[in-house]
Amino acid sequence: MRLKPALASITSVAAGLTCVAALLAQTPPAPQEQRPTFKGGANLVRVDVSVIDRHGELVTDLTKDDFEIREDGVPQTVENFKLVEASGEAPDDLSLPIRSPEHALAEAARDDVRVFVIFWDEYHIGQMAAAIEGRKALTEFVHNAFGPADLVALVDQLTPLDAIKFTRDRLELTEAVRKLKGRLGIYIPPRSALEEGQMALMRDVEQLRAQVTGSALEAVISHLGAIREGRKAILFVSQDIGALPRDERYRWLDGAIRLANTNNTVIYTLDPRGLLMNGRISDVLQSLASETGGRWFQSNEPAPLLRTIVKESRAFYLLGYASTLNPADGRFHHIKVHVKRPGVDVHARNGYFAPAPTQIENERTRVAAAVVPPDVERALSPLVAMRPDTVGDLWVGATRGADGTARVTIAWTAREANVGAAVAARASGADGTIYYDGAVPATAATFTAPPGRLSIQRTLLDADGAAADRETSTFDVPDFGAALSMSSPVLMRARNGLELRSLTTGASAVPYAGHVFDRTDRLVVRFSVFGAASADATVTASLLSRKGIALSSLPLSPVTDRPGEYAVQFPLSSVSRGDYLIAIEASHGDDRAKALVPFHASQ
Template sequence: MRALGRRPRFPAPLAALLAICVIAGTGVSGRQDPRQEPKPQPEPQQPIPVFRAGTALVRVDVTATVRGDEPVTDLTSDDFEVTEDDVPQIVQTSQFVRIDGERKSDLNEPLEIRSKDHAILEAARDDVRLFAIFLDDYHIDKKPDVTLPLREALTKFVSQFRSNDLIVMMDPLTTLYDLKYTRSKPDLINRIRTFEGRRGEVFPVKSPIEEAQMSQRNWQELRAGVTLSALTALATQMGGLREGRKSILFVSQGPPVRPGSPNDQRLKEALEAANRGNVTIHVLDPRPLGTVAFGGDNVLRQIAGDTGGRAILNTNNPSDQLTAVIADASAYYLVGYTPTRSANDGKFHRIEVKVKRRGVKVTARRGYWAATEKEMTAAAEAAATPVNVGLTTALASLSQSTTNTRAVGIWTGVSRGDGERTRLTFTWEANPAVTGDKPARLEIQPADEAGKPTLDAQVIAGAPGEIPMMARFDLPAGRHRIRFTSLSSAGDIIDRWIQNMTVPAHSTEPIVLSTPRFLRARNMIELRAIEANPAAVPTAATRFRPSDRVLLEIECEAPGLTPAIKVELLNAKGDLLRPLDAPPLADGKLRMTLAVSSLAPSTYVLKITATAGDHAAEQWAAFRIAP
C-alpha cells in the first residue's frame, strides 16, 4: 500500500530512464515549448489505477482467497470494509488485477535481460511479476538439515516462475549497484545449489565490512544491522520501479533485534520502505519443524504481518506456501480510499481490511506511514517545477551509452526525410569494453508493431571498407521497432535485439535541426581526412579524452528562412558555462571545432538553438570528458 503524494526515493537518473525512449539527442521545433512535448506511453496489459483525486488518497493491495488459496475474482468496492486507526473509511475504488507471468504484448522481442537499463524498463511493464529472493546467510545455520531442504524448496520455487517473470537474488553484502534482475532460471538455481548459511561464523571474511566487524564485540548485532539495511535498500529500490505489487522472499532465521536498539529502528525503516513502495515481504525460516518455539521468530512474523506477506515458519514442507507466494503476486485487488483524518502527521496508521462475504480470507498489510506536511510541500514544489525534457533526455542517452553491455555502440540521427517522412540515420562502432567475438557488420531493419518488416534491411560496416558505414531509413511519424543484428566477419550472428523508437513528425515544422553529430579524430591524419570529407561518418562515442580532436556537426532545414544558430556549453545541471563561437550555416550545415582539451573531466551538455523570427528549434547533446 502507498499513500499517494509520497515520492518514491530512488535516484533521479534512474527515474529519467523509465520515462524516456531514447533516440540519441532530442529536438524541439517550431513554437512549441519543449517542456510540453507529449511522451508516448506503453499500452498496459491491464490498467492498474493510480488514484490521484487528492494527495491523501491511500491505496492498498488485498489478497482475497477461499479454501485452497483460490482467488476470489468478483468482489466490488461495496464488498470491502476498511478501517484506519479503528475509524471506518469509505472505499472509493477497487480493481481486480491478474498477472500470469506470460508476455501479453511485444511478443517478438527477446525476453533475455540485456542490461540494467533494460531490466528497469521491463520491471515497469504491467504484465511482469517482480520478485526478489533475499538469502540472509548471516542468520541461517550451516547445517545439513537446514541447508539441503532449503536448497530443494527454493529450487522448486524458482522452477515455477514463468517466462515473463523478473527475479533478483541478493544477500546482505549485495549492493544496489550489483543487483542483477534476470529471467534465467538456471542462473538462479545454480546460485541456490551453492548457498550455505554463515550464522555464527566469522571466517572466511568476504568484504572490508566484515573485516571491520571483527574488531567489535557486538559483531553479531552489526551483522543484523547490515541485513536490515540491505532489506531497506532493496524494498526502496523495488518500490521505485513501478506501481503495483512487488514481492520479496526473505529467507532467514531472524536477525536479532532488541527493543529500543539501533536495529529496532532499522527494522522500522525496512517496514516503512516496504509500505511506501507497495512491497510485500514474505518470510521463510528454513529450520525444520520443532527446532524453534511455537510461532517462530517474532521479528520474522512482524516483517510478514506488517507488509501483508506470508510467514512460512516451523514447517518441513514449505513448498505449498511458496507456491502461494507466486499466486499472491498473480491475483489481487487494488483498493483505494481517502482517510477521514485531515492532517499529514508523518505517523504510522493502522489499517484493517475485511470482506463482507462469508468464507473469504483477506490478507493485507497492517498499515502505512503518512507523509508529513513538510514532505507534502516539498513534493508539491517538485511536481510544479518544470522538467527540462531536452536536458533530461540528453543525459539519459549519455547514461545508456556509457552503461552499454552490447558488442556495438550505435549512433542514431533524426532529420527531415523525403515527403512527409522523417529520416533515421544509423552508424556504429565496436564497444571496447566488451570482450568476446568482435562484430564486423550490423544489419538494421525497421518493423511494425507486430514485428513484420516494413523496409528492406541494410547492412553497414563499423570501419571503412567495401560496404557503407551509414544506414538511412525514411519512416512515417509514430512508433516503430528497429531490429539490430550484429554479425562476425564470417557472417555468424553475435547478437540480435529489438529497440522501440518513437519517430517525431518534422514535415510541417518551419525549422528542423538534425541530431548533433560528433566527428572524432585521434590524430592529425584522421582530422585532416574528416575536414576534407563533407559526409564524414559520426562517431557513436560520447566519451572523449582531452587528446581527441572533436568536431560538432549539425544540419538545419528552414525553407524560406535564414535562421541564426547559437551553441551553448552547459554543465550536467543545465547551468550555462559559456556560449561557443558558432560559424554561420553553409548550405544548411554547421561544422565547428569542440575544444575538448580545454575542458576538465566531467559531463557536459550542448544546447543548440536555431531561431528565425517567431520560429525556433532546439537540439541537446551530452558528452563526457574522461581523465
Template sequence: MRDEIRRLIAVLGVVVFLVPPGLAQNPQQPVRPPAPPQVSANQKGAIRAAVNLVEVDVAVTDRDGKLLKGLRQDQFSIAEDGKDQKISTFDYYDVERLEKADAVEAAPITIPIGSVAPPEEVRQQVRDRRMIVLFFDLTSLQPNDLTRSTLAAKQFLSKQMTSADLVGVVWFGNQLRVIADFTNDRDLLDRAVDALLPGKEAQLAALAAATSAGIDSAVTEETNAAFTVDDTEFNAFNTDRKLASLESLADLLRDIPGKKSVLQFASGITQTGEDNRSQLRATTDAANRANMSIYTVDSRGLLAEIPGGDASVGAAGGNAMYSGAAVFQQSGARQDSRETLAALASDTGGRSFFDLGDLGQAFRSVQSDTDGYYLLGYYSANAAHDGRWRTIHVKIMGVPGARIRYRQGYYAPKDFGVYTTEDRERQLEDAMRSETPVVELPIAVETAYFRLNNKQIFVPISAKLASSALQWAQKSGRRQVEFDFAAEVHDSQSGRIAGALRDTITVRLDSERYEEIQQNALVYQGGIILPPGNYKLKFLARENESGRIGTFEDDLRLPAVQPDRMQLSSVVLSSQLVEVQKSSEVQTKGFAPGAKLRELPLDVGGERIIPSVTRVFTNQQMLYIFFQAYVPEKTDLNQLRAGLEFFRNGARISQTPIVAPAQVDDQTGTASFRISLPLNTVAIGRYTVQAVVVEAGGAQAAFGRNYFALRPPLAPTARATPAVSGFGGN
C-alpha cells in the same frame, strides 16, 4: 598505531561567508551549474499540495479456502483509523485463470528489476502474473542453511513454478545484487540459483545474541580462549544492513505495477538488545509503498537443539545448567532471532515460516495467497503528513463466511518539519546514495587543489547559495537559517570512499542585517585531504527549515608528483580578502573532530582569499589571482617569477609584470603567488587568464589557466561579513 589512524583521517574545513551580490551571477564554464535564480526578498514560500493514492491488495476466499471471484466494488468498504474511505480504483488480478489456460509456446518474458520502463507497457506484461522474488541473505545463512534454501528453490523451479509465475533472484552479501530479473525462463533461473555459493559473508551469520528480555540469570561459557570478541556492537550495524537491503529491494520494485511477493531466506536476524527500530520501520514503509509482501523463511528448518547447546559452544558455568536458566536463554535467543522476521512478514501482508522440515511449504503458501486478488485504491482523507502508522480495515458485504487477507496498515508520509534526527540523517543518506540527484535547492560549487606534500593534496570545496532563495526562520526578533553540508569522494576505479565531509552551519542575523544581505549570497567553504588520483565528488546542501536539498557532482583529477618538473596548483580567482576571525552571526558544528589543519593554502599574510564560485566579476571590483608552484628538490624558490596573460576570443590582449613569490616554504618546495589588479579598465566580456611561472636563470617552467566573465555592476557592493572557520579531521 599512529600511522593507521592517520590513514583514516580526511582533514576538512568549514568557512561560511556572506559575500557581495556581484559574485552571485552565472558561471563562465558551461560544465558548472548555473547560479541560483534571483528571488524577490518579499517572496513568500510556495504552496505545495500532494495527493497520495493508497493501494491495498485483498485476497478473498470462502470457508474452504477457494477463491471468490466476481465481487463488485460496492461490496467492499475500507476504513483508515476507523474512518470510512472512498474507493477510487478497483481491479481484479486473476492469476489462477492464466495458470489453467493451455500452455502456448512463446518467447520468455523478462521484466527488468530496477530499470525505468513505460508503466502501461509493464502493466500489460505483468497483468494476471504472479511476481515472486527469491531473496537470499548470505550474511545470515550458514553454508548448510544456504544449501537447504537453494535446493528448495531449485525444486520449486522444476516442479512447482507455473506458467503464470515471473520469478527473480536476488542476493545480499557485501551489497545487494540482482542475479536474475523477473522471468519465466526456468533455465536462466536455475543457473542463477546455482551461482549462489557459500562465501565469506557467512562469517556474519553467527554473531553473538543478547540475553533475552525477562531473563536476568547470567549464562557464561568456558571456551578456553584467552579472549572472546564482543561483537554485539558490530552486530547492530549488521542488522541494519540486512534490513536496509530489503528497503533497497523495495525501492527497485516500486515502479513495477501489481503485487510483489518476496521470499526471504535467512537463518534469523540476531538481536542485540539495542536494534535500530527506525530502520525496521523504514523497511516496512518502503515495502508497503511498493506493494511488496515479505514472506520470511527460517532456513534452519526444524530446530531440535540439545539443552545447553551442542559441541559448537562451550559449556555453561555456574548453576545455570541446574536452575534451567541455560535452557531458557537458549530458547529465548532462538525466538529473538525470529522476532524481526515475524514483524517484517506481518507488517507487509506476508507470512513467516519457522520450524519447517520441508521449505517447499513456503512456496506453496505464496502461490496460494496470490492465485487471485482484488487491488483496491483510495485517496486518504487524512491529509496530515505526520509519519504515523495508519491502520487499514477492509470489510466485504453480502458474502457470508468470506475470509480476507490484506496488509494491516502503512506509515503516512512525513513532512520535514516533523522529522526526527534519525529521519533527517536518513534523508541525507538516501540523497547521497541515490543515482538521481536531488535538485530542490539551487547551488553552485567550485573545487580546486593544493599540494601539502608528495602524498597529500588539499581540495577546497566552495558552495554558494542565494540567501533570497532560502526560507529564514524568525526567532526572538532575529532571522535564522540552518544548513547541513555533506560530501563524499569516491575513487573512480574502485568506487571506495576516499574522503568525507559533514557539517551543520547556523546563521543568525538581526533584522537590519537580514535586509542588507538579501541580495547577497551565502558561501560555504570546506575541504578534504586526498592522495593523488582520479575521484568522483558528490556534494549535498540541505536547508533545514524546508528540508530542500541541492546536489552537485563533479570529477576530481589530482595530478601525481613529477619529481623532475615544476607543477602548479589550481588558479583561484577571487574578489574578496578577509581576516579570519570569529563572528557571532555564524555557528559551525563539525561532525569530525580530530586532527587540525593549522594553516590553509589560501591563507597568505594573515588574510584568506575567498574563491569565486561562479567567477563573474564587475568592473568596480579588484581581481585577486592566487596559485602555488611546486618545484623539484634543489630548486631555489626565491628565483621563481610569475606573471599573468589575458586572452579574449583566442587572442592575447594584455599581460602583467612578473612578480616574486608572496610566500615560500623551503620544506615542502612551495611558492605561493597572489597577484591583484583592478578591473575598472577592463572591457566587459569573457576572458581566459593564464598564470605562468618560470625559474630565473633555470630551466623550470609551468602554466595554469582559469576563466572568468566581467559585467557591469547591478547594485552597490555590500560590506563583507567576517568569516568563521573551524578545521577538524574525519
C-alpha cells in the same frame, strides 16, 4: 507479536549531484521512495488485497461493495477498485527470453508480468542444516512454482543494485540457489573490507552484518519501487535480523515496512530451520510479513507454502480511497480491510505512513517544476529529491586532464560538521571494468575513465565504520575532444573573506556537494572550457529562477594562471529565500556548451 512502529526511520543518504550539466546528460539516481499521490488535496491511499476461500483458492468475483475499509477505526469510501490478474503465462513466445537488462526492465513494467525477488540473508543463516534446508526449499520453489513469464531475481546483502539480474531461466536460478551459503557465526574470510575492519570485536561484526542486511533489504525495496509501480513480492530468507540493539531494531523494522508499503512491495519471510523445539518465531520475520500484506513461513515442509507466494500474485484487488482523515504527520496509520462475504481470509497491509509536511512540500515543488523547460526540470531534481534526514551529499563531475583524458571526481560533504560518517565509492563501466573502488577522502577522489556511462555505487559508513546505506547512480563521462565542451561546474561555499580568497585563487577546488546555503554565504563556481575554439568562445553566467527565467547576469572572471578556467562569485544576500539556478554557457558560432547549477537559499 507485532512491533509498535517507531516514528524515526533509519537514516539514509540521498546521493544528489550538485551540478547538473545538460552537456553531460547526467542521469539522476532512482528515487528511494515513490512520491505520495494526491487527489483533491487528500492523500490517496491504495491497498492491494488478496482474498482466499476456505479451500485455499483465490476469490476473484467480488465487487467494490463487498469491501469495507477503516483507517484508524474511521470508515472510508472505496473510490478506486480493480481486479488485477497475472497468470504468469506468456502472451507470445518473444516475451520469454530476457535479452538484456533493458529488456528485463521493459518486461517488469508490464501489468501481465509478475516480479519476484528472493533475498538470501547469508549473514543470518547457519552454515549447515539451515543452509541445506534453505537451498532445498528454494530449489523446489524456483524450479516448479513460477510461470514462464514471471521475472525472478536472487540477491544477497552484497549484491550491487546494478547487478540485480531478473531472469526467466529456471535452470539458471537453480544453479544460483545451489551456490548459496550460510555464514552465521562464520567470520573468516571476511566478505568485505568493512567486515574485515570490525574483526577486533565479534559483537561489532554482528552489528555490522545486521546493519548491512537492513540497508541492503531497503535498497532492494527502493529499487523495485523505481522500476515498477505495480505489486512486487520479496521472499526474505533468514533466521532473524541479528544483534541489533532493541531501539535500532525497531527503527530499522519500521523503515523497511515504510519503504515496502510506499513502494507497493509485499514481503514474505522464510525461516530455513523449519519448526523449532521451543516454538520461537522471529518477531522481525513475523512483522515484516504481516505489516506488508505477506506471510511468514516456518515449516518442516515449506514447499507448498512457498507456492502461495506466486499463487497470491495471480489475482488481487487494488483498492483506493481518499482518506477522510487526510493525515500529513509522517506517522503510521492503521488500515483494516473487511470483506462482507463469510468464510474468506483477507491479506492486506496493516497500515501506511502518511506523508510528512516536507514530503508534501517536495511533491508540490516537483509538480510546479513540471511546467519548466526539461533541462531546467532535470537540473532541479536534486532539490526536489532532498530529504531532511539525510546526513550528507555526494557529487560526481568530470574535467579534462593534461593528457586530454577525462578525470572524474567524486566528492562528499556532510550536512553537519560533527557528523562522523564517511563514504566509500565504487565506479564501474558498462563492461564491468572497475575504475575506482575505495574511500572518498575529504579532498575528494579523482580517477581516469574513458567516455561513456559509469555506474557509481556509494556506501555510507557510520562513525563505527558500519554500512548504514547504499545507493547507485549513473554518470556519463564526456568526450573532451575538439568540439567546444565544459567541465562539470564545481560549486563552493565561502563563509568569510579568507575562504573566498582561497576559493577564487587556489590552484585546486574541492567541490561542495550540498545544495542548501545560508543567505550570508557567498557562492563560488569554477569551471573550464575546452575545445579547439575555447580561446575565442563567448562565456557567460546568469542567475535563473526555478522556472528557468533569467533574473540577472553574474560577474565572470578568468582564474589566474589557469587558461580556460573561470570563476563566478555570487553573494546570496542579494536574493530571497528559494530555489535558483546558475546558468553557464560557452559559445562559438554554432558550437555551444551549457551547464545548470541548482541551489537553495535558506533564511
